[in-house]
Amino acid sequence: MRRRAFLGAAAAAATLAGCEPAPAIEGGFTGIDVGRGHALRDGALGAQATPDATRRTRVVIAGGGVAGLAAARALRLAGIEEFALLELEDTAGGNSRAGELQGIACPLGAHYLPLPGDQAPEVQDLLEEFGLRRRVAGRWTYDERHLCHSPQERLFFQGSWQDGLLPTQGVGTGTLEAYRRFAARVDAMRREARFSIPTLRSELAPALLALDALPFETWLVREGFADAHLRWYLDYCCRDDYGAGLAHVSAWAGIHYFASRHGFHAPGEDYGEREAVLTWPEGNAWLARRLAQPLGDRLRTGQVVTRIEETRHGVEVDAVDVANGSRVRWQAERCIVALPAFIAARVVEAAPERLRQAAATLRYAPWLVANVHLRAALADRPGAAPSWDNVVHGSSGLGYVDAGHQALDPTPRATVLTWYRPLGPSRWDGPDARRQLLERPWSAWRDELLAELSLPHPDIAALATRIDITRHGHAMAIPAPGWLARMGAPARVQAGRLAFAHADWSGYSIFEEAFTRGHLAAA
Template identity: 25%
Template sequence: MTGRGNNNKFSRRNFLQVAAGATAFTALPAARAFAADEKATGASDHVVDVAILGGGLAGLTAARDLQRAGCESFVVLEAMDRVGGRTLNHDLGNDQFSEAGGQWIGPGQTAIADLTRELGIGTFPTYYQGKTTFMAGDGQASVDLGGTFGTDMKIAAKLDELARGVPSGAPWKAERAAELDKMSLGDWLAQQGFSPEDRIGWSISSFLTGGVMPAKMGFLHFLSMINSADSRYDRLDSIKDSAQETRISGGSQVLSLKMAEALGDKVRTASPVRRIRDWDQSVVTLETDTGIVHARQIILAMSPAMCQQIDFDPVLPTPRQELQRQWPAHSPARKVAHVYKKPFWRDKGLNGHIMQAQGPIFWAYDNSPEDASTGVINAFVAQSMLPADHQQAEKILSEIYARALGEEALHPIQYHDHDWGQDPWILSCVSAIPPGFWTQHGEALHPSVGRLIWSGTETAGIWAGYMDGAVRSGHRAALQALNNLRRSA
């Protein structure tokens, strides 16, 4: 897939709906057959049809699909003591939340939008009305960007044209893959004759989109991300009509919380899988911190980098081993939230958005609740430029906010600080794919190995790396597991 117009979106969405409906009818007899077989042979109640590793959006979506298709023989094993994966809410009190991880949805992200509606969860627009403040050294300026990040449209047009030839789910299959994968985004930008000011803007954009500076971002990968957004860079890197346009009522983690609640005791938290044995046999054995699990199909709804922490016996095929070993896990991200009595900056014609060329803030933005009953400024910050001590970090950031927004910023009523790099079960928020990676390792990303089905947002056909990609990958993995079970019945 390259460019995707409205007709393609419509047909793809209808296909998924039809496939889900067909699965509900065709998989049910197979699920009943397995249950009857176990009862007749006394095989054991300890063998489940499907074991899902990961209780984030991908894993829980897969579990929900299995249950809706009539399969009740499954378990979700989550290493952490909570569900949600790379989505996490800070509870601000009074039923208000601020997100520490992934949080936005936008045009074309139909999978997560559909899930939100099905769960009865509302959405509301990201606030961007007013002026954005740019800071560099002692200077600053406030500009009304109208919901964009001030993208150079000529450069965006060049990127759009190149992105049309790079399939988002399989960039290594692009006709010019070998050529484009040799360079970084920084290499390509250097050829465009940018001014130093323009380079600063692109550096911020690269970090927010992919977790690294342009010099470490593979150009082929960057183009595949644009391809997900209908090959329109402005849909990837803005707020209005873009991937950052819409927020989820109750915070993004609420999606996983509601799915897990409905699944009940089929979800086991604090159950990391340490070893997977006999993945090439009819029944696979998983060794977890809470006991042994036997299953016929395994869905690994987790980052390839985290798969590397599991001991596989027998060892995985070399291409898959190398993909996991080389998968980048160096984009941890640190995200903070200042909470105020009200969003005072709005009364001053400011939107609360701050970009800093020389300092710890990549991007700060208004993350207040829909009713604006409190004011919240969230920010992506540079770990190396802030002390680890939260009290000190809060003071430094408050002083920067005071320069940009006013003296009221010196007096937050709450401060929240989450460094994803300190979470042993996450390590990296996004996958900053470097130059040369896809053409060398891409072919090993999707194919299942024995009874192992690879899932997680990184495997999505479109919107890989986003919440929408996670949901899509969960749908695909569940369908694949059900079809495998039917064929082996």
């Protein structure tokens, strides 16, 4: 951006950040009741020797995120219908839940699913069950209504929009050469070692463990990748998939982002058709709701699990019903613990060493997800057309997705933009980000959002009617250096009558990891 344009944008941002009265936009915090988790953390729910009620079932699933929902599905597929799924929030789905603004569905977290490869047959089967995937003339095809429509992504860079997220507009030959060299390096590493999603189907070869030992930034310096545009993009990718910057994730994670899927595409190189993704206005809640729908009253929401203990003849699971404060003790043959590692280690009595190690090792990225209702279409800067994914170069946020992008009618109209702001360790945020997420008022996050998005859309404050903000205190596990060496990539984590299922066991949080681990824990 030229100096004059930059100063103008900075002035606009300063105005929105508080130098003048903030626009009158309704909104607030929504989506997650942080008090429930904090009551468990602070011991406010305490143990109670005699429960208010005792119930019996065959299997208890603790946790109703994607892993817990996958476990429930796997039990049903195996003919086991006698189970209970206990979920903390008022709806199941974890990071794949959704909300609604002015009648428009929008995600509260995860908003897309890449087409799964052959290493994820469980996810492929799910998509086939839901009618998203089927064989036509001997080839697998996907329902195009659910594939992300074009244009898919664009970047606001140097004062205008460009296609794609890799900075290319006006960059020098040195940058283009850095892109080509990094693409070749990723391609070579894909041939040297197996990068797999889910990670439990990876082979922990010496090459992967060597990458795991280094921060991604250290590896980039060692390999001579110093170009600022390339490093911005790689940092963006790490914050997008892991919630933390390239100095805080392992080199294995940084390479895995590309090598486990579609590689790295340098501009001008012919890599064939770009990998497609499935997406919906409500994000991955489209999948989560269909997983939850058959469960009926076996899905019990608003339940805070306070104790899980293996007994002589089975398992006991204590939970507090937040609606009335009653305490229920579930007695079962087995328990699938589909909770984040740090919570599981708190509630599992005599927690196994592997769980204690995971809880002590893992670090989590807080996230903020803001949904902005617009009463009309935004004005736009020159360049590439409005896309599903729209990123502002050099900003603390990750840009926004448009809930109206999948509509078949292209007529401009009211819509909801979903803005993502990771708060894990990076050049933008330090170690107190989780405290900021909890303590900063809603208006401060509103102003940060408007300051960023006013650069490409100067009329956003005038058109926004409401901004709902969802806070995820422990949204994503961060694959920090050393994770693979310490924890490996176990296909199943089990201790006696307890089976553990969560994306945490993969060291990072995506749908395929959570779903596969939930499915295998129930198998």
